[in-house]
Every structure is written in C-alpha cells, then in structure tokens.
Amino acid sequence: MRDKIAEIVKEIIQEPVKTPEELELFRIKYLGSKNTIKELFSELKNVSNESKKEVGQLLNGLKNQAQERFDVMKIKLENSSSEDLKIDTSRPGDQIENGSRHPLSLVRSEIIGIFDRIGFVVSEGPEIEDDWHNFSALNFPPEHPARDMQDTFFIEKGENEMALRTHTSSVQVRVMESEKPPIRTISPGRVYRNEAISARSHCFFHQIEGLYIDKDVSFADLKQTLLYFAQEMFGEKAQIRLRPSYFPFTEPSAEVDVSCTLCKSKGCNVCKYTGWLEILGCGMVDPNVLELSNIDSKTHSGFAFGMGVERIAQLKYRVNDLRLYSENDIRFLKQFTPGI
Numbered sequence: 022m023r024d025k026i027a028e029i030v031k032e033i034i035q036e037p038v039k040t041p042e043e044l045e046l047f048r049i050k051y052l053g054s055k056n057t058i059k060e061l062f063s064e065l066k067n068v069s070n071e072s073k074k075e076v077g078q079l080l081n082g083l084k085n086q087a088q089e090r091f092d093v094m095k096i097k098l099e100n101s102s103s104e105d106l107k108i109d110t111s112r113p114g115d116q117i118e119n120g121s122r123h124p125l126s127l128v129r130s131e132i133i134g135i136f137d138r139i140g141f142v143v144s145e146g147p148e149i150e151d152d153w154h155n156f157s158a159l160n161f162p163p164e165h166p167a168r169d170m171q172d173t174f175f176i177e178k179g180e181n182e183m184a185l186r187t188h189t190s191s192v193q194v195r196v197m198e199s200e201k202p203p204i205r206t207i208s209p210g211r212v213y214r215n216e217a218i219s220a221r222s223h224c225f226f227h228q229i230e231g232l233y234i235d236k237d238v239s240f241a242d243l244k245q246t247l248l249y250f251a252q253e254m255f256g257e258k259a260q261i262r263l264r265p266s267y268f269p270f271t272e273p274s275a276e277v278d279v280s281c282t283l284c285k286s287k288g289c290n291v292c293k294y295t296g297w298l299e300i301l302g303c304g305m306v307d308p309n310v311l312e313l314s315n316i317d318s319k320t321h322s323g324f325a326f327g328m329g330v331e332r333i334a335q336l337k338y339r340v341n342d343l344r345l346y347s348e349n350d351i352r353f354l355k356q357f358t359p360g361i
C-alpha cells in the first residue's frame with residue numbers, strides 16, 4: 022500500500038498538464054468520481070489495524086496534493102490564455118482621442134506670455150493664507166467689509182486666523198517681503214469668495230495680479246502697461262479708459278475698461294450699449310503698503326493691477342456662464358481644441 026501511494030505521488034508531480042485537455046484528464050484521474058485515490062481508500066479496510074491511521078493520513082495527504090496541483094495548474098492555464106490575448110497583434114487598436122487645454126488655462130498662458138515679453142516674472146503663493154498677507158499688509162482696516170464672513174472663507178478664526186485667499190495680492194506681499202526692488206511680477210492663481218454660485222458669480226475663480234516697484238514709477242507707466250496689455254490681448258485697435266475707484270492698497274485707484282471689440286464700440290448687448298467692457302482694477306501702490314513690507318516709500322513707488330481670468334476668457338470666447346468652466350462637460354471643453 023505504501024509503495025502504491027509513493028508511486029501515485031510521483032505521478033501527480035510528473036503528470037503533464039500543459040493544456041486544458043490534459044488538465045481535464047488529470048481531474049478525472051485523481052479528483053473525479055471514480056478516481057485512483059478513491060480506489061486506494063476502498064482498500065483501506067484490508068490494512069492491518071495498527072497501520073490504518075498512518076495509511077489513512079498518507080491517503081488524505083495524497084488527495085490534498087492532487088487538489089493543490091490541479092488548482093495551481095488551472096490558474097496558470099487561465100493566466101496564460103489571457104497572456105495570449107494580450108499579444109494578439111491582429112486585434113484593432115483602441116482609439117485614443119486627443120485632449121484639449123482648458124479655456125482658462127489657455128487664457129492664463131496668453132496673459133502670462135504678454136507680460137513675460139515686458140519682463141514680468143511669475144510668482145506663486147499659498148491658497149490658504151493668514152490675515153497678514155491677505156488683508157493687514159494690504160492696508161485693509163480691521164473693520165473693512167471684505168474681511169466679513171460674507172466674502173471670506175475662514176478656516177480658523179481668532180489669533181491664528183487662516184482663510185482661503187480672496188485675491189492673489191497676498192502673493193505680491195510675499196514677494197515684497199522677500200525681494201528687493203526693482204520688482205516686476207505677476208501672480209496667477211485661484212482665489213475664493215463666499216458667494217452664491219450663479220451664471221455671474223462663483224465661490225472660486227482665477228486671477229492674475231501684477232506688481233511693479235522701482236524708483237520713479239508713475240501713473241503714466243501703469244497706463245501704458247495696461248494699454249500694451251489690452252492691445253496684445255484684444256487687438257491693436259483696442260483702447261482703454263480709466264475710471265476712478267477705491268482699493269485699500271492703492272492710491273489713486275482705478276477701474277479699467279477696454280473698448281468693446283465685438284461691436285467696435287458701437288454698442289451691443291455684451292457691452293450693454295456703452296461701447297466699453299470692464300476688465301480690471303489697478304492703482305499706484307499705497308505708500309503704507311510699501312512701508313508695511315519694509316520698502317522705503319520715499320525712494321520707491323509702484324503700481325499694481327488685478328484681473329479675473331474668467332472675465333477675460335468670457336470676452337475672448339463669449340462664454341457667459343461662469344459655471345461652465347468648472348463642470349468638466351466634455352462637450353464644452355472640446356471646443357477649445359487647438360485648430361478648431
């Protein structure tokens with residue numbers, strides 16, 4: 022009996038099971054309803070009483086061994102058949118569609134390119150800001166409404182106040198603190214305001230803000246820089262006009278309009294029949310802001326401006342619902358594939 026068992030152990034190890042047919046033969050021979058091991062079990066009654074236990078254990082081991090080899094070979098065969106499929110070179114390839122740049126990313130790059138040509142370098146900063154960089158260093162009085170819960174998403178109130186930045190002017194404070202003038206930088210980035218989401222407003226949007234600080238920087242430099250930007254962005258016939266405005270960090274401050282390129286200033290529903298479109302805010306950096314960042318306001322002056330990327334994209338692509346930019350609808354995004 023022991024010899025027979027040893028023989029079958031050898032067989033189980035050596036039996037060829039390289040194809041599904043061979044595997045099936047193996048199954049019938051060692052695991053099927055009338056298999057070889059079962060036959061041996063039926064012979065157990067002829068074994069002497071003192072050897073019964075040992076032989077019984079050997080037979081059980083044999084049964085497990087056959088089952089194990091069967092399981093292993095089955096998995097191997099299944100894998101190798103999918104392996105074969107993988108290298109079926111006759112199968113047609115999958116169609117991979119080209120993606121397209123997001124319209125905001127296209128406009129952002131274009132704006133960066135325009136300012137890069139006149140020496141502005143890109144600077145970036147954190148989206149979660151402290152009160153100092155987002156407000157205090159920019160001359161916001163403590164009771165200023167922009168600090169109010171209505172506009173700002175606060176993360177932590179109190180002594181270590183932290184909030185989602187409401188503009189990228191915070192990045193400019195960081196640049197003024199860490200670099201010496203002349204400073205010529207633009208800060209693109211995402212900003213957050215606690216506003217209800219609608220076609221015309223969103224709780225986050227994108228800005229590009231610019232800052233230039235040197236000796237003898239004048240309002241004329243600001244105007245010329247913005248005219249250059251408008252003509253590069255909207256065409257050489259574009260004109261700008263400045264209207265007085267107020268920002269805590271600039272004095273004087275202005276709102277800038279560009280002549281409506283859609284109707285050539287004749288008046289249309291996009292420019293609300295005024296011939297002008299509002300595109301950005303700007304002004305001369307308030308001397309207080311320079312001093313708060315340790316820049317001598319007696320020897321240095323500067324200008325700053327800030328624009329919304331969505332607003333510029335809206336004018337360029339005539340997208341008049343802000344929500345479309347963040348819904349990831351492929352039908353919308355596809356339209357910005359280069360060459361279409």
Ligand code: PHE
Binds near residue numbers: 189268302304
């Ligand atoms: N930071 C202002 C805003 O978010 C824009 C601005 C920047 C205005 C620089 C003037 C100068 O609305």
